[in-house]
Amino acid sequence: MTSARANLPETELAPITRANSLSDDVYDAIFAQLMSLKIAPGARITVDSLVKIFNVSQTPIREALGRLEGEGLVVKTHLVGYRAAPQITRRRFDELYEMRLLLEPHAAACAVGSLDDAGLARLTEVAQAMAGVEAPDLRTRYAAFARHDADFHDVVLALAGNELIRQTLRFQHSHFHIFRLMFQVRVTEEALGEHTAILAAFLARDAGAASAAMRAHLENSRDRLLSAFE
Ligand SMILES: [Zn+2]
Numbered sequence: 001m002t003s004a005r006a007n008l009p010e011t012e013l014a015p016i017t018r019a020n021s022l023s024d025d026v027y028d029a030i031f032a033q034l035m036s037l038k039i040a041p042g043a044r045i046t047v048d049s050l051v052k053i054f055n056v057s058q059t060p061i062r063e064a065l066g067r068l069e070g071e072g073l074v075v076k077t078h079l080v081g082y083r084a085a086p087q088i089t090r091r092r093f094d095e096l097y098e099m100r101l102l103l104e105p106h107a108a109a110c111a112v113g114s115l116d117d118a119g120l121a122r123l124t125e126v127a128q129a130m131a132g133v134e135a136p137d138l139r140t141r142y143a144a145f146a147r148h149d150a151d152f153h154d155v156v157l158a159l160a161g162n163e164l165i166r167q168t169l170r171f172q173h174s175h176f177h178i179f180r181l182m183f184q185v186r187v188t189e190e191a192l193g194e195h196t197a198i199l200a201a202f203l204a205r206d207a208g209a210a211s212a213a214m215r216a217h218l219e220n221s222r223d224r225l226l227s228a229f230e
Pocket residue numbers: 149152153191195217
């Protein structure tokens with residue numbers, strides 16, 4: 001299969017790539033607006049207005065909204081259309097962090113216990129991607145950072161090897177909801193330093209330090225965002 005694809009002339013593959021990237025670009029743009037609260041939680045989102053803003057047809061807009069709906073960021077209501085998902089409640093926020101604090105420090109220790117060179121390389125790669133985010137504006141940068149944060153935590157959970165824990169956390173899309181509580185650049189700068197500490201524990205193959213660094217990161221993250229509810 002792979003070799004058959006590879007033998008196709010470039011020209012046959014190119015249109016597919018372009019179609020994909022248009023849809024991806026539209027998705028990324030709406031995602032950035034949701035993450036940075038340019039589209040406020042609960043706000044109505046009409047396909048027509050997005051068509052005008054992005055100057056594209058309805059198809060990539062609808063595809064993007066469908067993907068965002070699957071990620072819990074957009075809600076579709078019969079006869080009403082799309083809305084940005086409402087902000088998570090304080091109660092859900094507390095529940096999310098309680099769950100994460102129970103699962104992720106443990107997962108970090110397990111991940112170090114079974115760490116191989118490929119796993120370490122993968123974690124280093126996602127940590128570096130987060131530190132090296134380059135974007136034309138703060139909103140796009142913030143959105144990219146939210147996605148890299150989700151990736152970083154997902155890699156730790158993947159390395160830990162318990163697929164049920166990984167899926168349980170993934171299903172919550174908690175990173176997206178958490179980043180959407182407020183649009184604040186300080187959130188990203190501080191989290192970067194904390195991820196570096198987690199990575200350092202992995203590089204030292206120190207399970208206890210990895211668990212402690214993950215716990216500290218989650219507690220700090222929770223405390224940074226609490227003011228969103230004041
Ligand atoms: Zn993080």
